[in-house]
Amino acid sequence: MIRVVLADDETLLRTALAALLDLSDEIEVVARAQDGLEAVALVERHRPDVVLLDLEMPGLDGVDAATRILAARPDQAVVLLTRHGRPGVLKRALSAGVRGFLLKSVDPDELVRVVVHVHGGRRWIDADISAAAMMDDCPLTARELDALRLTAEGWSVREISTRLHLASGTVRNYLSSAMSKTGSSSRHAAARVARERSWL
Numbered sequence: 236m237i238r239v240v241l242a243d244d245e246t247l248l249r250t251a252l253a254a255l256l257d258l259s260d261e262i263e264v265v266a267r268a269q270d271g272l273e274a275v276a277l278v279e280r281h282r283p284d285v286v287l288l289d290l291e292m293p294g295l296d297g298v299d300a301a302t303r304i305l306a307a308r309p310d311q312a313v314v315l316l317t318r319h320g321r322p323g324v325l326k327r328a329l330s331a332g333v334r335g336f337l338l339k340s341v342d343p344d345e346l347v348r349v350v351v352h353v354h355g356g357r358r359w360i361d362a363d364i365s366a367a368a369m370m371d372d373c374p375l376t377a378r379e380l381d382a383l384r385l386t387a388e389g390w391s392v393r394e395i396s397t398r399l400h401l402a403s404g405t406v407r408n409y410l411s412s413a414m415s416k417t418g419s420s421s422r423h424a425a426a427r428v429a430r431e432r433s434w435l
Contacts, residue, residue: 236261236262236263237261237262237263237284237285237350237351237354238263238265238281238283238284238285239256239262239263239264239265239283239284239285239286239287239350240264240265240266240267240268240274240277240278240281240283240285240286240287241253241256241264241266241267241268241286241287241288242267242268242269242270242271242273242274242277242286242287242288242289242292242297242300243267243268243269243289243292243316244269244270244289244291244292244293245289246269248289248339249267249269250267252264252287252346253267255343255346255347256346256347256350259347259350261347261350261351262347262350262351265281265283266280266281266283270292270293270294270295271288271292271293271294271295271296271297271299271300272294272295272300274286274288274292274295274300274304275295275300275303275304278304278308278311279307282308284312284354285312285313285314285350285353285354286301286304286311286312286313286314287314287316287350288300288301288313288314288315288316289315289316289317290315290316290317290318290319290324291317291318297315297316297317297328298315298324298327298328298331298333299398301313301315301328301331301332301333302331302332305331305332305333309332312334312335312353312354312356313332313333313334313335313353314333314334314335314336314337314349314350314353314359315328315333315335315336315337316337316338316339316341317336317337317338317339318338318339318340321433321434321435323373323375323380323429323433323434323435324435325360325364325365326373326377326380327377327380327381330377334353334357334358334359335349335352335353335358335359335360336359336360336361336364337349337359337361338361338363338364341361373432373434374416375413375416375417375429375434376409376412378399378401378409379409379410379412379413379416380413380429380434380435381399381409382395382399382406382409382410382413382422383410383413383422383425383426383429383435384426384429384435385398385399386410386422386423386425386426387423387426387427387429387430387435392406392407392410410422410425413425413429417429
């Protein structure tokens with residue numbers, strides 16, 4: 236039996252996903268989280284085989300939650316579910332060590348296959364997201380994207396440095412580089428450009 240922890244901030248979707256997965260003879264949902272912080276705690280408590288994380292959650296988003304989980308459990312199989320398959324997000328997810336990346340519109344039977352697949356140590360990336368990433372010409376590094384994403388969420392440079400575990404000067408350097416690459420006059424303008432080009 237493949238033991239799964241799943242996290243989604245939408246109660247209806249979280250409940251539906253759990254019910255769907257529990258229909259499989261191979262999968263047991265052992266815990267459900269309503270945000271990223273709770274997901275990290277539940278993974279530590281239950282030590283599941285596979286973790287399913289919504290990308291967009293309050294507190295910690297799916298990539299940040301996956302990063303924390305994988306720091307403590309490097310071999311943990313993690314799958315991200317998202318409504319928007321932006322190439323920049325895929326890069327962040329793969330850099331964090333996520334094994335699966337799927338759109339929420341995935342067929343239910345395919346979701347079960349993905350859970351089994353990543354439990355076996357393999358990767359599974361949605362074909363459309365993968366194709367978009369291959370066509371992507373994003374000039375920004377993963378850290379520059381991280382800094383811009385947090386800027387877009389309204390965090391100050393000091394808060395960004397705390398969340399990324401970096402010195403404030405280092406964060407400023409990343410933001411300055413991102414501004415230069417996007418031809419922007421401020422970090423907020425650079426974040427807007429990155430969002431418009433689907434890099435975030």
